[in-house]
Amino acid sequence: MQSLKFIFLFIFIISIFACNNSEFHSEFNSFDEGWAKSDVQKFKFQAPDTSNTYNLFLHTRVNQDYLFSNLFLITKMNFPNGKIVSDTLAYEMAFPNGELMGQGFGSVKESKLWYKNGVKFDEVGEYTLEVEQAMRKFGEVQALDTLSGILDFGFSIEAKKNN
Numbered sequence: 001m002q003s004l005k006f007i008f009l010f011i012f013i014i015s016i017f018a019c020n021n022s023e024f025h026s027e028f029n030s031f032d033e034g035w036a037k038s039d040v041q042k043f044k045f046q047a048p049d050t051s052n053t054y055n056l057f058l059h060t061r062v063n064q065d066y067l068f069s070n071l072f073l074i075t076k077m078n079f080p081n082g083k084i085v086s087d088t089l090a091y092e093m094a095f096p097n098g099e100l101m102g103q104g105f106g107s108v109k110e111s112k113l114w115y116k117n118g119v120k121f122d123e124v125g126e127y128t129l130e131v132e133q134a135m136r137k138f139g140e141v142q143a144l145d146t147l148s149g150i151l152d153f154g155f156s157i158e159a160k161k162n163n
Helices: 002-018
Strands: 023-030 041-046 054-062 070-078 084-092 109-119 126-133 150-159
Touching: 023 041, 041 150, 084 109, 126 150
Parallel strands: none
Antiparallel strands: 023 150, 041 126, 054 109, 054 150, 070 084, 070 126
16 A cells, blocks of 8 residues: 555656646546537636747547547637637547557547647737537538547647747
């Protein structure tokens, strides 16, 4: 029992030192039964320092119930002044042999997906990012009601490192 406590303490200490100090905002949502088409993910945040540049990321955590080699998303960034910027995004989620991409052991894989690079938040105030899944079965027009295999979905903002 003592060695088990030591292992957990060791993992905790390593995770503290491994944390990325450049992260400004991070938020995650979990799904019990997959990601429903009607379940728009909303992430609200205050504008970070308007003089700095940031990278924006989307995060997924999927298991073997995720049956697709890609992921299609529709995003809407709502600015404090009312402006909205929409994007349709496509990400590869599996290798050609069907193995899921990402980090992790076993059947659960975590992926950090580029959303936007070198963003300056020129407007002070609250921003809202809305993300919906837009997955379809091959040859069908109608979007899936529920995307199985998605365990968690998140959004993060990190200060861009100067090279």
